[in-house]
Amino acid sequence: MTDLLVLHDLGAPGGGEWAGAFAGWPGRVLAPDLPGHNGAPPPIGGHYESGDAVYLALGLLRAGSAGDVVVVGIGHNGAAAQILALGGRAVGLVLIDGLGGPWLGPDEIDARAREMRRRILTTPAAMSEPEPGAADPRATMVVGAADRDFAVRQAEAMPVPVLVIETPSSPTPDTDDLVGYFPRATLTRTDARDPHRVAEIVQSWWPIR
Amino acid sequence: MGDEFATPDRATFFEVNRTRLRAWCWGDEGAPPVVLVHGAYDHGRTWDGFAPRLAALGFHAVAIDVRGHGDSGRLSSGMAWNACTIDLCELARVLAPTPDTPIGMVGHSMGGGQVLTAAATMPERIAWLVNLDGLGPSADDFVDGDILDVATRCLDEIDKFRSLPPRPWASRADLVERRGAINVRLPRPFLEHLVDHGTREVEGGYVWKWDPAFRTGVPDGFSLELILAQYRHVTAPTLVLVSSEEDAWTEVHDEEAERRVALLPHGRLTSVPGAGHYVHVEQPDFVVDRITEFLDEIGARR
Numbered sequence: 001m002t003d004l005l006v007l008h009d010l011g012a013p014g015g016g017e018w019a020g021a022f023a024g025w026p027g028r029v030l031a032p033d034l035p036g037h038n039g040a041p042p043p044i045g046g047h048y049e050s051g052d053a054v055y056l057a058l059g060l061l062r063a064g065s066a067g068d069v070v071v072v073g074i075g076h077n078g079a080a081a082q083i084l085a086l087g088g089r090a091v092g093l094v095l096i097d098g099l100g101g102p103w104l105g106p107d108e109i110d111a112r113a114r115e116m117r118r119r120i121l122t123t124p125a126a127m128s129e130p131e132p133g134a135a136d137p138r139a140t141m142v143v144g145a146a147d148r149d150f151a152v153r154q155a156e157a158m159p160v161p162v163l164v165i166e167t168p169s170s171p172t173p174d175t176d177d178l179v180g181y182f183p184r185a186t187l188t189r190t191d192a193r194d195p196h197r198v199a200e201i202v203q204s205w206w207p208i209r
Numbered sequence: 210m211g212d213e214f215a216t217p218d219r220a221t222f223f224e225v226n227r228t229r230l231r232a233w234c235w236g237d238e239g240a241p242p243v244v245l246v247h248g249a250y251d252h253g254r255t256w257d258g259f260a261p262r263l264a265a266l267g268f269h270a271v272a273i274d275v276r277g278h279g280d281s282g283r284l285s286s287g288m289a290w291n292a293c294t295i296d297l298c299e300l301a302r303v304l305a306p307t308p309d310t311p312i313g314m315v316g317h318s319m320g321g322g323q324v325l326t327a328a329a330t331m332p333e334r335i336a337w338l339v340n341l342d343g344l345g346p347s348a349d350d351f352v353d354g355d356i357l358d359v360a361t362r363c364l365d366e367i368d369k370f371r372s373l374p375p376r377p378w379a380s381r382a383d384l385v386e387r388r389g390a391i392n393v394r395l396p397r398p399f400l401e402h403l404v405d406h407g408t409r410e411v412e413g414g415y416v417w418k419w420d421p422a423f424r425t426g427v428p429d430g431f432s433l434e435l436i437l438a439q440y441r442h443v444t445a446p447t448l449v450l451v452s453s454e455e456d457a458w459t460e461v462h463d464e465e466a467e468r469r470v471a472l473l474p475h476g477r478l479t480s481v482p483g484a485g486h487y488v489h490v491e492q493p494d495f496v497v498d499r500i501t502e503f504l505d506e507i508g509a510r511r
Contacts, residue, residue, distance in 0.1 A: 043286060044283050044284060044285040045276060045285055046226070046227025046228065047228075047285070047295070049285070049286045049289060049292075051426065051427040052286045054364070054367070055285065058368055058371070083360055086356060086357055086360035087357075087360035087363065087364035088361050106432065106434035107438045109435060110329075110439050113291065114329060114330050114439070114442065117291060117298070120295055121295060121298055121330075121331070127226060127227070128227070145429075145430070147430035149430075150428075150429075
């Protein structure tokens, strides 16, 4: 039996909607609320990083003595899902608007990082302790994956089959080209990031025969 | 162990950026502030030989334990460069609450990189910088490895730190030996001081105070180009003092240091003769003299 681990997007309501949508998945479904979302506590020290979902996922996988796992990464957390798959923690990978982008050069990435730090510094609610149980405004203040060369390196090395689901919300400007770098990838487009529609697509893809 | 270093004038904590920073303070609290930022795996008390000399130049020297080090707040998902940068920027606003209050920063090694990032983030608030052998890793350190291997090792390391407590060392003397075997140029009294103030007693011995999470992280495309991209936004006058001798953790020197410092709009570079990575520990007189000249030249001393 293959388990499913769903990493929701930053700023999303939490993992609950995805757990419900995947109720028909034959194995266990792990769809946690990520730090700072839906009442989940913020990370230690109150600062958010791209790797937060990786750290949380590893804890869940270890605690659950998981066997085979398909990892689903949505939006920003497509990056975390890819790292888990590259690091041998998944037998399959699903990316929902999760390839990354828009692609930027070093000067633009640096400018974005500086702007993000200044935005945090000038947002009082992002600098003070968050209200317990409330959405943390700082939880979405993270610089996303914007280095195309790194995205290509990850794709070329991906050791597991990949399902790429793209919606009009995707930030990736060159999906068709990038999907071509994965050794085994299927690309599907749908008109909205609807959990039930996405779950249908995923469950018709896995297991791969 | 014996301790030949001076004791800070004051010890305090600053609540900034959702964490707590331990700070060791020297000099007149009303004097222009200078923040001292140590390197990776070190702590604020490593400035005990240097900070009083800086304070004697007419400054309020504030040596912090960086987030994830010493007595400061802990980490969540790895080393948190951005969080540490925001800590420094916010601390600058606390110590120099009005934009017309000049504040300087001195950073060693990783701390040197952090003060550059802070100054690039908030150039209007940071008046001057001193970077001590902290221009970042060499280009060779960025050669792309097998990403499958890198990702697997990173995830294994996270699993390990989460499931196993830090290994205790039987005695502080063992830790001095261990650290001395890595930083072979450091004098023994400094090593003992580093260990005395950088470790805590646990069942079975002693462990470093630094957070084991600091050693972890996930691949994210970090590159030399990203380090250098920020340099042209560092508008503060910046004195960079680099090592001249090969040493553990030595960062770049010679032509590569010149190339990087040339990217700083107001950067100037000096190589410290007869010094490895801890330039201010090995050649304190030379380093203080160059800093004094620099501060006089830019008019930063009152």
